[in-house]
Amino acid sequence: MQHWTSGTVAANGIHLHYTRTGDGRQPALVLAHGVTDDGLCWAPLAEALAPAYDVIMVDARGHGRSDAPAWGYGPLDQARDLAGVITALALRAPVVLGHSMGAVTTLALAGLVPDLPGAILLEDPPAWWLPERSTARVEQARAIRAWIESLRGQTREQLIAGQRAQTPHWSATELERWAAAKLCLRADLDALFNPDNIRRVDWDTLLRQVRCPALLITADVERGALLNAEGVAALQALIPQLRVAHVPAAGHSIRRDQPERFLEIVRGFLEEQAR
Secondary structure (H helix, E strand, O other): OOOOEEEEEEEOOEEEEEEEOOOOOOOEEEEEOOOOOOHHHHHHHHHHHOOOOEEEEEOOOOOOOOOOOOOOOOHHHHHHHHHHHHHHOOOOOOEEEEEOHHHHHHHHHHHHOOOOOOEEEEEOOOOOOOOOOOHHHHHHHHHHHHHHHHHOOOOHHHHHHHHHHHOOOOOHHHHHHHHHHHHHOOOOHHHHOOOHHHHOOOHHHHHOOOOOOEEEEEOOHHHOOOOOHHHHHHHHHHOOOEEEEEOOOOOOOHHHHOHHHHHHHHHHHHHHHHO
16 A cells, blocks of 8 residues: 555545555546445455556545535535546546445446446445335435434444444454544535435436446345345346346445455456456
8 A cells, every 4th residue: 555645636616535556557446435434445455456457546525535515415416526536537438336325426427427437336335216215215314324323423442343343254454444434524414315315316317328337246135235126126227238246145345244255246347348
């Protein structure tokens, strides 16, 4: 990590921070993190891929060292943020990998600006493309907000201890980065979970615009994964070229629960795109 660089770009009316492993001479891989994480939560994966790829880890608005405006936390806003970073760094057809909130951002980016990403990978996104009154959509948003509120006020040591008790198989690096990101979260929760963020998106039209190769990585709902069979089927109906790779014995944070298998899947997809 000693050769990694970081910087800030002006995009979509705010300043967004990123960390980068390369110098533009390798194929670009942009990583979009989930809610309450930040760019450096991708560090273990980025370190594994850095020898072959220029990995760019972006802090979403309200997270990490990026600006935290009082508005603009919907998928289209965050997709425009990511598009602005890609354009500012002059990345050519990067592969974009997103987790959870970042996976929805990645989907929105590929639909909003179809020619910008060369390919996309999605790690357990919430199924926001399902009907507004679907049980999964309503309950997930409520549960995620309650979970974030339960973390507020905890120290770094308390956060690590609590998460280690739940996921003793996570590496020390994963736990450290996970906790550090929680302490940096500055997004207002009312803005972050405003129902209009999702409601304003015409998901059917947006996702039918996705043209690039796409891979969805799923896990076990009984272990905490968000995306169930209904959500997968609905997404495949909207994006016919979408492929699915299921990782058993993993929950919502697939790459943390099964890092070797996750890396194998991601690396295989990246190598396919380079052929």
